[in-house]
Amino acid sequence: MSKIYMDHAATTPMRQEVLDAMLPYFGTEFGNASSVYGWGRRAHQALDEARDTVAELLGAAANEIIFTSGGSEGANMAIKGIAWAYQTKGKHIVTSAIEHHAVLDSVLSLKKHGFDVTVLPVDEEGLVSPATVEEALRPDTILVSIMHANNEVGTIQPIREIGAIVREHGAFFHTDAVQTAGVLDLNVGDLNVDLLSLSAHKLYGPKGVGALYCRKGVRLEPLIHGGAQERRRRAGTENVAGIVGLAKALELARQEQGAENERLTTLRDRLIQGLQKIPATKVNGSLVHRLPNNVNVCFQYIEGESMLLNLDLKGIAASSGSACTSGSLDPSHVLLAMGLTHEIAHGSLRLTLGRSTTETEIDYVLQEIPVIVERLRQMSPLYQG
Amino acid sequence: MSKIYMDHAATTPMRQEVLDAMLPYFGTEFGNASSVYGWGRRAHQALDEARDTVAELLGAAANEIIFTSGGSEGANMAIKGIAWAYQTKGKHIVTSAIEHHAVLDSVLSLKKHGFDVTVLPVDEEGLVSPATVEEALRPDTILVSIMHANNEVGTIQPIREIGAIVREHGAFFHTDAVQTAGVLDLNVGDLNVDLLSLSAHKLYGPKGVGALYCRKGVRLEPLIHGGAQERRRRAGTENVAGIVGLAKALELARQEQGAENERLTTLRDRLIQGLQKIPATKVNGSLVHRLPNNVNVCFQYIEGESMLLNLDLKGIAASSGSACTSGSLDPSHVLLAMGLTHEIAHGSLRLTLGRSTTETEIDYVLQEIPVIVERLRQMSPLYQG
Amino acid sequence: MYSDKVMDHFTNPRNVGEIADADGVGEVGNARCGDIMKLWIKVDNDVITDVKFKTFGCGAAIATSSIITEMAIGKTVAEAETITNQQVAEELHGLPAVKMHCSNLAAEALGAAIQDYRAKLASNSAS
Amino acid sequence: MYSDKVMDHFTNPRNVGEIADADGVGEVGNARCGDIMKLWIKVDNDVITDVKFKTFGCGAAIATSSIITEMAIGKTVAEAETITNQQVAEELHGLPAVKMHCSNLAAEALGAAIQDYRAKLASNSAS
Numbered sequence A, B: 001m002s003k004i005y006m007d008h009a010a011t012t013p014m015r016q017e018v019l020d021a022m023l024p025y026f027g028t029e030f031g032n033a034s035s036v037y038g039w040g041r042r043a044h045q046a047l048d049e050a051r052d053t054v055a056e057l058l059g060a061a062a063n064e065i066i067f068t069s070g071g072s073e074g075a076n077m078a079i080k081g082i083a084w085a086y087q088t089k090g091k092h093i094v095t096s097a098i099e100h101h102a103v104l105d106s107v108l109s110l111k112k113h114g115f116d117v118t119v120l121p122v123d124e125e126g127l128v129s130p131a132t133v134e135e136a137l138r139p140d141t142i143l144v145s146i147m148h149a150n151n152e153v154g155t156i157q158p159i160r161e162i163g164a165i166v167r168e169h170g171a172f173f174h175t176d177a178v179q180t181a182g183v184l185d186l187n188v189g190d191l192n193v194d195l196l197s198l199s200a201h202k203l204y205g206p207k208g209v210g211a212l213y214c215r216k217g218v219r220l221e222p223l224i225h226g227g228a229q230e231r232r233r234r235a236g237t238e239n240v241a242g243i244v245g246l247a248k249a250l251e252l253a254r255q256e257q258g259a260e261n262e263r264l265t266t267l268r269d270r271l272i273q274g275l276q277k278i279p280a281t282k283v284n285g286s287l288v289h290r291l292p293n294n295v296n297v298c299f300q301y302i303e304g305e306s307m308l309l310n311l312d313l314k315g316i317a318a319s320s321g322s323a324c325t326s327g328s329l330d331p332s333h334v335l336l337a338m339g340l341t342h343e344i345a346h347g348s349l350r351l352t353l354g355r356s357t358t359e360t361e362i363d364y365v366l367q368e369i370p371v372i373v374e375r376l377r378q379m380s381p382l383y384q385g
Numbered sequence C, D: 001m002y003s004d005k006v007m008d009h010f011t012n013p014r015n016v017g018e019i020a021d022a023d024g025v026g027e028v029g030n031a032r033c034g035d036i037m038k039l040w041i042k043v044d045n046d047v048i049t050d051v052k053f054k055t056f057g058c059g060a061a062i063a064t065s066s067i068i069t070e071m072a073i074g075k076t077v078a079e080a081e082t083i084t085n086q087q088v089a090e091e092l093h094g095l096p097a098v099k100m101h102c103s104n105l106a107a108e109a110l111g112a113a114i115q116d117y118r119a120k121l122a123s124n125s126a127s
């Protein structure tokens, strides 16, 4: 069995069609999109077309799309951008305990600047309840940021309902859609959001590029000041190739999304059912409101990283908590927020499926994991097997 | 004659060697550099190697290099990062009137947050004098930001001297080296800088990636909060392909820089001398302290954009002022700061040479420009020809 | 960014020049803003028979100057006076948003020339 | 990120298990932090003759546990007591910076086991 990649929530392999769409802009069409001559105009047109594509897929207008360097920049831009633009209206921001650090740390960084922050709890399935959001809203609340789906446990939040409440209240609503873009339908009208961020590399596009939807009329203080690009909302020579790649990746994902989600859901459930047979194993996150590709379990008595290393030795790439926080030693803040103890949270394993995943791979993984778990448990002082 | 690209200060065509170095990371080596398994480790190693290359070329240590999404982000990160990290030490920032908007607008954006800003004048050649910097320094000055070479008129600033003064005074010193990276020797020790920003697409690398050098021990409040990437100084999944491309482009530039600068200087001087023969023409910027590839002139009585369009019709790509501010209608803030009147500043033309530039191209340009200038002057109500 | 029609008028501007014995002259804009338009008209029996222009400005400024000369010739003074910047832009198949102020300039210059013509007429009949 | 030596000890950890009639037992760390190390030693004539361990923890924790058993066996109790976390890391050809705290744990667990052995010795001779 060749190497098995089951960490699609961390990043995805870029599609050949995406690279093909990008290549001209690394080659003859290298112009700066701000220039008036042919090379510049053609680059500008490529941006316009990409912007139209992204806008259409989100049910937005082209001038509501701001291209970014990825999901983290998008979240920072949305949150700090609203905070600084509307600070005279109020200085209260609401978010949830299971947000990606790009959101959580952006919000928390504003505390130092006199903003007041409410971090909402989630239930044991990892869901934010609209009622909790409603209770948290205050006259000085300017922004609520709740992620569309969680990157660790795959829980899909009731964004539409939360959005209606936030709008009714007169605050702005941002959703981090990095894990749902290319997977779920993202219509900003249906979702009742004012801002939505996404990242290309999570949907078989290039790393280092993303988009932020910002509803018409919503002001943003720029995060990156300078040139007049992106209607003065994001300075910097545009990454034309990357932006073209993002649009292509989104377009392809949308075309295949229906059939692919069905296929992944079947594989996901097969994997979950198989893993549940291992004793002292807990599946994390809602089984109903869940991304089609996410499996997250905790195996008691063992620690995540040693499991990952063993899986790697068997050719299986997986993750324990969010890949981008693996520099940290704390167990996942998401699992802790869902009420798991530190001890159990340390033993979490995330397997996220994708376009390359097959039933054969699922079955191989289901054959190897129990062996690894048993071996590590035999080594564990916590296990009284 | 095929199309002639003379706008290398706006952006450069990516080199084939750079694309070749990047391609694996768009393909099989797509891993997230934060992941523990093979794909992740190999991506991480590519980052390490790129970081070593960039660090070595700057005479810096690897952990002093922060990868960014380009020159604008680098400047914003340096300026706002120092401002917020050292605001208790002082709130005074010094910069010059001819900085790129990424620097100027970053500094000015801090005014709203209670920072005090001194914008230094330049002389008529576009030079910042070290004495002016020294006079501007105050006990509460925390940062000075002066560009290494100007993007419009190519003037090279006395960074080493300014750096010594700033260091002596105990403030931090940032230089925007976007126009000099890949052209001049950039040794952060020799330059006496604490922070230095550069951008790959100006040196035949990809758009949307850059680097910020930040001296060991200098703290930065992150511009983009979130994951633990770049030692917690810049969150976001790393653009591995882009970063590899940046390192490759810098490496190639360094190898060829000596011979290429000589070649370009000869071509540049030929072009300047030819243009000077046109009546009522002014060469902008120092002829001594000047980038080897920059030509900037003002033709009296005519307006820049109509000249650019005519040049484009003749297959010549050039710019009038900075490409990234061409969305604006104001004439170049750089030329105004150098004492030109609005009227004359509107008639500026920038021709920036590069690897593809040949003597034949220079001669073709020298043949076409006088015709265009004469034609537009005949149409101008200001011209009494 | 410019339409083919704009580029056509920019590349081959119609009616560039001056009219020595013009019946009206208008000048608008200033060099500080980067746009100056000067426009001469010849009127015969209340009909505009000739228009010439000189323009210091961007591509849009030159194209709008050129097209407005074509639009004005053959019209009565009263008709020509109603030409709006909107019409100029439409006649050119649109202009980029950032360039809309240039189309204002052309209609303004024509208006100024007509005003000058009227003023001359009034002072002539007064004398 | 891990050296080959770390991976070798992680993949084939030496001396995993318990010693039923151990002369000293040490346990350090806690589940909250994600690392628990338990170490049993057998001492004969002041020389450590056997060491066994059980570890709940990351790759570095398991590898350091494994290698410290090898380092300790054959040493006198006094010698074994001087093993530092630095030495453990060196013996493994280095550990990633973020993992250095794990090497502390292994030396601490051995130290705890030796202390337990000494305490038992003291109470035995006292009784």
Ligand SMILES: Cc1ncc(COP(=O)(O)O)c(C=O)c1O
Residues within 6 Å of the ligand: A235, A236, A237, A238, B009, B069, B070, B071, B072, B073, B075, B100, B102, B147, B149, B150, B151, B176, B178, B179, B199, B200, B201, B208, B210, B324
């Ligand atoms: C001097 C200078 N600084 C900063 C920048 C901004 O770099 P980037 O476009 O990569 O954000 C540019 C170019 O646009 C520049 O010429």
Ligand SMILES: Cc1ncc(COP(=O)(O)O)c(C=O)c1O
Residues within 6 Å of the ligand: A009, A069, A070, A071, A072, A073, A075, A100, A102, A147, A149, A150, A151, A176, A178, A179, A199, A200, A201, A208, A210, A324, B235, B236, B237, B238
């Ligand atoms: C939910 C979520 N938000 C934000 C991000 C950050 O995106 P990026 O790495 O593109 O900056 C990620 C992934 O890392 C994510 O999973």
